[in-house]
Amino acid sequence: MHALSIKDLSKKYKSGVEALKSVSFDVQEGDFFALLGPNGAGKTTAIGIITSLVNKSSGSIEVFGHDLDKELAKAKSCIGVVPQEVNLNLFDYNFNILVNQAGFYGIPRSEGKKRAEQYLKQMQLWQKRKTNARSLSGGMKRRLMVARALVNRPKLLLLDEPTAGVDIETRRMMWDFLRDLNANGTTIILTTHYLEEAEQLCNKVAIIDEGKIIENDSMHNVLKKLKTEVFILNTEKPLDKAPEIDGYTTALKSPQEIEITVSQEQGVNDAFSTLQTSGVKVLSMRNKNSRLEELFLDLTKGQPGEGE
Amino acid sequence: MRIQLIGTIALVRKETGRVLRIWVQTLIPPGITMSLYFIIFGTLIGKRIGEMEGFPYMEYIAPGLVMMSVITNSYGNVVGSFFNAKIQGHIEELLVSPLSEVSIVIGYLAGGIIRGLAVATVVTFIALFFTQINIKHPLMTLFVIIMTAGVFSLAGLINAIFAKKFDDIAVIPSFVLAPLTYLGGVFYTVSLLPEFWQTLSRFNPILYMINSMRYSVIGISDVSIQNALMMIVVFFILLFSSAVILLKKGIGIRQ
CATH class of the missing domain: 3.40.50.300 (P-loop containing nucleotide triphosphate hydrolases)
Structure with missing residues (x-):
């Protein structure tokens, strides 16, 4: 009903x-x-x-x-x-x-x-x-x-x-x-x-x-409609520039924070393998925004506000 | 039907409880104001005036003063209570509930009538210190007080429905109610006025209410008592219906 x-x-x-x-x-x-x-x-x-x-x-x-x-x-x-x-x-x-x-x-x-x-x-x-x-x-x-x-x-x-x-x-x-x-x-x-x-x-x-x-x-x-997710990786040591990873978009947010955009079908395994090979040790990882927030921003092309 | 009955009782209880809970604001000020009227107009000036229509001046003005406080307080009670509910937003407690518009009007009306009755009792008690009061028609007195308090409670409710800011609830009592009450024969018989002003006074509804009260207490009136009582009842019905219609349409309370 x-x-x-x-x-x-x-x-x-x-x-x-x-x-x-x-x-x-x-x-x-x-x-x-x-x-x-x-x-x-x-x-x-x-x-x-x-x-x-x-x-x-x-x-x-x-x-x-x-x-x-x-x-x-x-x-x-x-x-x-x-x-x-x-x-x-x-x-x-x-x-x-x-x-x-x-x-x-x-x-x-x-x-x-x-x-x-x-x-x-x-x-x-x-x-x-x-x-x-x-x-x-x-x-x-x-x-x-x-x-x-x-x-x-x-x-x-x-x-x-x-x-x-x-x-x-x-x-x-x-x-x-x-x-x-x-x-x-x-x-x-x-x-x-x-x-x-x-x-x-x-x-x-x-x-x-x-x-x-x-x-x-x-x-x-x-x-499921969310096409990409953005993760923040905290590294053990400071970096000068964002590491280049094939197929991923990366950016250095701070010396010890890498922002990495991952498409839904990609997964994060390849990114971690590349980072390990490059000698970058990742201490922790978190979503930049909640998944729903990513989708919301994508759909509404704006920012979630503080009140209506 | 049961929901409406229980809901109406809850609102009546809330509104009458408010009058009694804040008695220092609701019952004491009219007592003090009317004491001053009795002292100044009754004892000091009244002695020089002598009799009015065959009654000592104090005894003549006492019913009018009771009615004056009933009018002011019943109006003030409902306009204040409803407008505060609007400003604070808790009028929404009623609007989202299944309570009908008739029940809401009855609830606020009851608060105003209880305040009117309570103030009438206080002022009558004070009047007894200054003059003797032998009520000629007690049931009519009660009827007139309840109905007049009802009329002005409903008028206060309608004022509050339209009001958008605090100024809007102060304008009517200051610029309409006060002049009409003072010119409604509280302190004098309209027969003292020149003919033009006598005729004009007969368009003042408060004249009929004050004279109904005076008739029920001391047995004299400037106007036909049947017409006066009928006018009060007609006003009551018109204002009650208007308040219900306004609430149904959501004027001033729904966007």
């Missing part, structure tokens, strides 16, 4: 900006779906329309079979959303924020309290239940927004850059949590500028650019 089905969705703002141009894509139930794109590509507009915070210009959306134009309340009951910007009531107690949100979804207060406790504990915020959101750090606010999005136990969770600006520890904790959530049946749609995050978490990916979907496939298939 489709968790989300979008057909010919368009949005033209009053300013004349066409944020979405006849966008269509489906998300299957159980998917962990990455919606990627550069700044202003239309990701947040798409999330806004799905959650009815933005009015569409044309097109149709179904959430678990409920048409947003005909069964809006039923569709909304299936959705939880973590927005890009902090939108918490900064003066209310964190516990109350969750209990109230549960109430708005028709969950009785006694049950809402239980769920608030469960998700505050899971997000490691239970100690902060009696403080207000204003006193939380940036990472804690993000976790609180995740907890709030879960109180109605949504079948479809929309995350608009949920880990923007959070520390590495929190990000890893969120990744583990989201993986578990997805494994337990929640369909998740994620927008992020951390392409490593999408590569690590998601099984499906759509790339949107200038309001149009330019790629939509499984993560595995999308990554």
Whole structure:
């Protein structure tokens, strides 16, 4: 079953900006779906329309079979959303924020309290239940927004850059949590500028650019389209110039760093053999960018930004 | 239906809880302001004025002062609460939920009415220190307070829906509500005015609300009480419908 089905969705703002141009894509139930794109590509507009915070210009959306134009309340009951910007009531107690949100979804207060406790504990915020959101750090606010999005136990969770600006520890904790959530049946749609995050978490990916979907496939298939990868090799001794290796493009990034471009069918064995013959000892190797990032840059011909 | 009921109760609880949680901001200031009115207009100037329509001046102005604080506070409560929710962004908590527009309006309306009732109680209690109040028609008093608080809560909500900056929520209370309230017969009977101003005053809806309150408390009114009550009910229905339609269209809250 489709968790989300979008057909010919368009949005033209009053300013004349066409944020979405006849966008269509489906998300299957159980998917962990990455919606990627550069700044202003239309990701947040798409999330806004799905959650009815933005009015569409044309097109149709179904959430678990409920048409947003005909069964809006039923569709909304299936959705939880973590927005890009902090939108918490900064003066209310964190516990109350969750209990109230549960109430708005028709969950009785006694049950809402239980769920608030469960998700505050899971997000490691239970100690902060009696403080207000204003006193939380940036990472804690993000976790609180995740907890709030879960109180109605949504079948479809929309995350608009949920880990923007959070520390590495929190990000890893969120990744583990989201993986578990997805494994337990929640369909998740994620927008992020951390392409490593999408590569690590998601099984499906759509790339949107200038309001149009330019790629939509499984993560595995999308990554297969990557023609070349760039690796950084750290050498034991400093070099004067980049070693020449037949069939590979090399460059010296620093005296002890060689950048080497490898096409998909080439592999790296030949390069290492040549380096060994030349007496260059390689201590370590890493991808210059994540594979998805390479593909993203190739497809969008630009740079991934810091926010939309 | 059950979702709407539980959701509405949750929002009503949140909005009324806000009034009581920040009682220093919501209940004390009107108490202090009205005490000053009673001292200055009632005790000091009122003694020189003597009677108005056969009642001691203090007793005459007390219902109007209660209504004045109900109007100001119910309006201020909803315009402030809804606009803050818009500015902070947490209005989205409601917009993404299955809660209907009618439920959202009822939730904010309840907050404004509770604030109006609470302030009316505080001001009436203060008035008892200055004059005696024997309410002639208690049920009508309650009805008039609730409905007037409702009308101005809805007006505040509509103001907040359109408002884009803080100036936009300050303009109406300062330039529309305050003059209409002061010229709505709180401190005088319109029969004292020249005929032109009497006629003009009858276009002021607040005149009807203040006189409804005065009638329900001391039994006199400058206007027909039936017309006054009907006007309050009509305003309530019109503003309630307008607020629901505006929210449905997403004016000021959806792009």
